[in-house]
Structures are given as C-alpha cells and as structure tokens.
Amino acid sequence: MAQRGIREYEGKKILFDGLAKQLPSFKGKSEKLALVQPGTDPKRLVKDHPWLLKEKLVAKPDQLFGKRGKHGLLCLNADWKTAWKWISDRMNKTVTVGKTTGVLNTFMIEPFTPHKEDAEECYVAIRAYRDYDMVYLSNKGGIYVEENWEKVKETRVPILSSIADVKLNMPDFGKRAAQIEEFVKALYNVYAEGGFTYLEINPFTFSGDDIVPLDLVAKVDDTAAFECAKVWDGLEFPAAFGTTHTKEEDFIRSLDEKTGASLKLTVLNPKGRIWNMVAGGGASVIYADTVCDLGYSKELANYGEYSGDPSAEDTYQYARTVLDLMTREKGIKNKVLIIGGGIANFTDVAKTFTGIIKALNEYKAKLTEQKVKIYVRRGGPNYKEGLANMRKLGETLGVPIEVYGPETHMTSVVSMALGGKK
Template sequence: MARKKIREYDGKRLVTRHLKKRKGIKLGGAGTTDSSATAKAATAQVSSTKLKSASSPKSFYSALSEEHPWLLNTKLVVKPDMLFGKRGKNNLVLLNADYESAQQFIAERMGQEIDVSGIKGVLTTFLIEPFVPHEQEFYLCIQTVREGDRLSFGACGGIEIEENWDKVKSVVVPCGEPESASPIVREQHVYPLLADDGIPEHHKSTLADFITACFETYVELDMTLLEMNPLALDSSGLPTILDSRVELDSYASFKNAKVWGSDLEFPEPWGREKSEEERVVQAMDDKSGASLKLTVLNPHGRMWTMVAGGGASVIYADQVVQLGYGDELGNYAEYSGNPKEQETYLYARTLLDLVTHNADGGRRALLCGGGVANFSDIAATLGGLQQALTDFHGKLQMAKVKVFVRRGGPNYKAGLQLMRDLGNTLDIPIEVYGPDTNMTHIVSLGIRWIEEGY
C-alpha cells in the first residue's frame, strides 16, 4: 500500500461523483451543480499553469465562468489547494466573496512563498466553491489502520477540531467486512457514532445514510483516508462537504484508472518539488515492469545509497540515521523487480550525477547494498552499475567517492568479482561483500571512510 494525497479539487469531484450513484443519497449546498447521477461537484480550480496557458488572466476567468456559471451569481469561498491544513487558522480562506474579489484574492497570493507549520512553499493552486451558510459543523474521517477501517465522527467540526478531539467517537470496521453489507455497517458501526446529544435527532438518519455511503465509496475507490472537516447540513438538511482531504492507495491505480479518472494527479507534498533527477527516474519507473525509485534528501550529502529491494532500502536509511549520519544522507533509492541491465545503467547514471555533483574536497560514500535476491541476476544488475561507474570514473575520483557493495543471490559471485576488477581498472576504491557479511555492515564502513578524510 502507498498512501498518496490528492488535491481537494480532485477529491471532491471523485467523492461527489460516486456518492451520487448511491441510491437515496442527495448532496446539498456546494455538493453538486445539479441533481443528476452524473452531477459534478460545484468546485473550480485556478492554477498558475492554467493561468499561464491562457492569453490573459481576464480570458482565463471568463472561460472559467462559462464552464461554471454559478461563479457569477453565488457567494464564494476561495482557498489554496496545496495539500496542507489549517488554512483558516493561517488566514488563507476568503469567505462570502464575489467573483471579482475571488480573482483579486488569488492574484495577491499566487506565486507567494509562505510558511506553514515550519515548511516553506509556493502557492500555485487555488480552489473556488460556493459559500454555504450553515449553523452546525461536523467532523467525519475514515482511515485505514492495521485492524481495519476506522470511522470517526463528532458534532464539533471546524478549525477547532484538535481542541475538541475528546468529543470525537471512533469505531473500527474489521478487515474483510463485506462492502455489500451496508445495513450491517450502518447499524453496528455508524449509528453508535451518532449517539451524541450534540447531534439533532431528526438529522441522525440522514447522517447515518451519508456516512454509510461514504464508507462504501471509500472501499470501492481504494482510499486510505477520507476526511471531511467540516461537514455540514445546508438549509434543506442535506449533507454538504465544506473541506475535505482524500488519500488513495496508489498501488491500486492499475485497476482504478477509469474510476479515478485519467486527469487525476498525485502532487508533491507541500514545500517540495521533484528535482530533475527524480523526474527522470519517475519516467523510467512508469515505463518499466521493475520498480525504480529515487528521492533526493540532501543534495550536499556525503552518504548515498543505491539499494536493491524496498525493505532493504528502508533498513539502510534507518541504519545511517541510527549511526548519526542522517543529516549527511543524500537520498533514498530503491530498485527491484529484476530490472534490465540497461534500466539499471540509466538509473545508476542518474544517481551518480547527484553523488558527484559539486566536488568540495571531502570524501563521499556510495552504498550499493541489498539482501539476498530470489530471482534477480546479480551479475546483470551490477553490470548496469559497472557501465555507469565507468562513465563517471573521472568525476568519482574528483569527488573522492568510495563504493561499497554488498549483495547476494543468483550469480552474485560473478557480479562481485566484476565490481572488484572494475575498481582496479578504473583506479577508484570499491569494496565488495557477499551474503556472509551482515547486510548493513557497509554503512559503518562508509562512515569510517568519510570521517578518515577529515
């Protein structure tokens, strides 16, 4: 499972579209632009990319109002859609505005760098929705946990939810609960959440139906988080999603391409943008049957990893941190699934470009580790690394990089000998170890190499 956040704009469109398919479910206020089964969420997106692609901001907003006529005759809410919370507490929400004021609010903040909870980032995407008057705010959250799916609900939603967390009730729907057993979920799990004097009795049936439908949608769409804070009831007593957060299991994308929609994106977390090297590896991963991952943590780090296997990659990173070198860890990297030699070569080249960048006279270590492979040809995968090291041998020498290899599995002896010979040929320090050596032993060796150079 890989939990990935999506924008509120995409989350609301996705949830609204599927809730409307549920029998008897009606959404109010900002829920939809009409009552049909194909209704779209009344929400509009403004991004720096879309503004730049238009001939002018005026033409963009004119086209946007043609697509969403309610923008011209409805009071509006405007807020950033950048995967961070507490927008209200940070004065980043405009309420009860007209379309002109909404445009001005966005223009004043688009491209601005702001600090949210100690993380700086640039505002590039905003959301515009109808303003919905309401009297009471609720909190709803469905989240995947080890025991199953946890449902939480409280009559105390809004920006003060953390101060009222003791008023939120939670139940866990055990793993394996049939999705079709809606009456069971409704009666055994949802109704107990509504046993609160703060919830009007005449609204409990509507809320129970809505929460049950949300749970069904959550399961159907392979969500890992669905949070509505606040959730409200409009003047007609219909559920209205005011603010929401959605996370999806990205590993389920192979079966959900149609239901999620082809235009769904998984943005980077707030304050982070993919580097060129990360984008290159992402493109390789998208086209490969193997797994190729790269995250740059510290471009100026002295400890770098190229690890075979997802589990092993985490173990190596943990060991570096445990030994006090977390600040020097340059990256998280993982390749697995028996990549082709050419794929390993291109992957290693991309990584080595980072490892050797801006040589400053200090030593650096590259840990090429992994467990004992079941089916990957070690000689073949190390062959790709060998080609990349050959291409970069001059830069490796200038950056004082020492390579530490620890691998095991099919044909590992030939692969290790290949690396040993390569070090002698290129005159770069390479140490190799097989499965008889503790997997993380090369971490301490890498640290020693770096420290002896001070």
C-alpha cells in the first residue's frame, strides 16, 4: 500500500458526492468547485461554472501543502474579477512555504462561507492504522488546532466494524452535537468506501443549519484504484509541492494504471550508485531501510517496487527504465544493482525474471562499461527456475551476478552488496 496525497479539489468532489447520498444538504456542492491551472481559459471557466459570477469566492493554491492562511495564500470574500486577478498574479510564481520552495501552478476556487473564526471552527480527521481507524474531533479547529490538541477527542473504529455501531467520543458541541455526530459518521462512510487512508477537514463551520467543510487534506491507498475506479473517476496523484515527476516516473505510473499489477518508481538521486529493483511493497521498504541503516542513504538512487504478478513485458519495461536511469551517469564508481524481493505468494518469479533478463541483456554494454555489480535474492513460485536463469545470465553478461534464494535473508544480501556498515 502506498498512501498518496490528492488535491483538495478532487478530495472535495469525492467527499461531497459521497455525503450527498447520505445528507441532503450536500446535494449539488460538488458542482461548485473549480480548478485553475496554466492555460485555463477564464471565459470557458465561467461558462462551465456560472456560479463564479454570482457568489463571493475563496481562491487558494491546491498543491498538497497546508497552512495557506499563515503564509498569506488565501483570497477570501472576493468577487470573480478579484479572485481571477489574485490567481493570475501568483500563477507560475516561486514561493517558499516553511522549508519548501516550489512553483504555484494549481489553484482552487469555491464559494466563500462567512463565519466567526474563534467561535465557529471545528476539526475532524480520520486516519488509518494497522488494526483500526482513528477519528479525531475537536470544537476548536482552525489554524491553531495543534496548539489546542488537548481538546481533541479520539475514537477507535476497529477494522471491519460499522461506524453506525460505534459510539463517538464527542467534545461539547452544544445544540449541534447530534448534527455533527451524523455528519462525522457519514464522513467515515465516504472515507471507508473511497479508499482513503487519511482525511482531515480543518476547519468545518456552519452556514445557517448546514455544515460546511472549508479546508481539506486527503490521502488515498493507491492500491484501491481498481476497487474505487468509479468513485475516483480518473483521480490524479500530483507531485508534492516543490517536487516534479520525472518522465521515467510518469512512464511507470502510466504502466501501473494500465495493468492489474503494481509498478512504482521514485527517483531519489539520479547520481546515486545503489539501485534497487525490488518485488513487493513490504520488501521494497526493507531493502531501502537497510541501505539507510548501513549508512548509505545519500547513495540510494531510487525507491520502488513491482508486485501483483506483472507480465514479463511489464517487468521488462520496468527493468529497462531503471537500467536506463542507472547507466546514464558514467563517472560513478562501484555501482550496485540489487534485484531483490521477499518470498512471493503468487507472483511467478521465473516469468518476471524473464522480463528483467531481457532488459539486462539489452543494457549489457553499458553495464559492462560501468562495471556494475548485480545481487539477486528471491523466493516464491518457480523461484528455482528464475534463479537458475539468473545464474546462467551471469555466464554471458560480462558483469558479476551473485544469486541467492530464500535461505538468505533480505538484509544480508544488502549488506553483502554494500560491503557492510559504512
């Protein structure tokens, strides 16, 4: 499982559509959200969203960072012309938020809800843990919720439990208590059905008798893409603020979207000498953590995994992408490629190794020229055949390949590849 941040715009569309099925006051709210990016035509935007000309508006960056109010990145109670000028003045501008510097290129517009900040801002969040979800509730939300964390009430929701059967630990919400409890339980249903791992609304407030979520932060489990395809409706996973996706990362992401398997790649340091090609999400964490524990974190080039029994062709495309990145920088000494993994449950090791071997042969000249050392460790269905094929490859590839089976621990292979602790 990989937890992926999503834009507030898309998070609110999922949220409002889900809440509308349970609470009548949320019907139509998902239609009053607008996204602005470079190239957005204001005339077309107004045509698609006529409410922009009729209501007071909020405009804000939508790029996976918080505390926008503290950094002066909120335009409140504005008409359309003011909101559009505010966005235009900041589009493609470089700003620093905390310790992160990046370019503003995505903004969200929604209706403005007037309220009293001190008296009418509440907080709710839901977070996934291993054996339960935790619901957090406070009657003191807003930008200072962290300073008032002692006011936050917590409720555990065991896995596979129904929120309807759970008694919420509620702060004092006065006459709105029953309404907020109904809202939070409906919110949890959206969270559970939408593949969320984290959902925070800070704050939510009130407009007359209606609850209004103002700012939202959300993460989803990207392995739920197939199950939640209808709910997500083409959901995108943008890069974190201050970072950009490489074309190789985008390519692997496109492969991942087209297959029932899982293919993930993040380039950490293109000039690093330690490259991992690991099967399994859990194993990928172990291999990366071991590299760091041994003192080589600055030399770790990538993080990623392939799993879910990908085809030989998908594995070939994944492997050649990693090898292409690995062999671009020619002046780096002692390069190591670790083709690792745990003991697979159903992934055909021999089949996936067929794709990897094809890619290794394709990059034979570059691997030989750069004197790359390769270490292989794997177990699972047909692993003996897969390991035998790797050993046979070692006779012709021109670079040393050390091959190990499940009798050798994953961390031991990493230690051998790197020569022990730094």
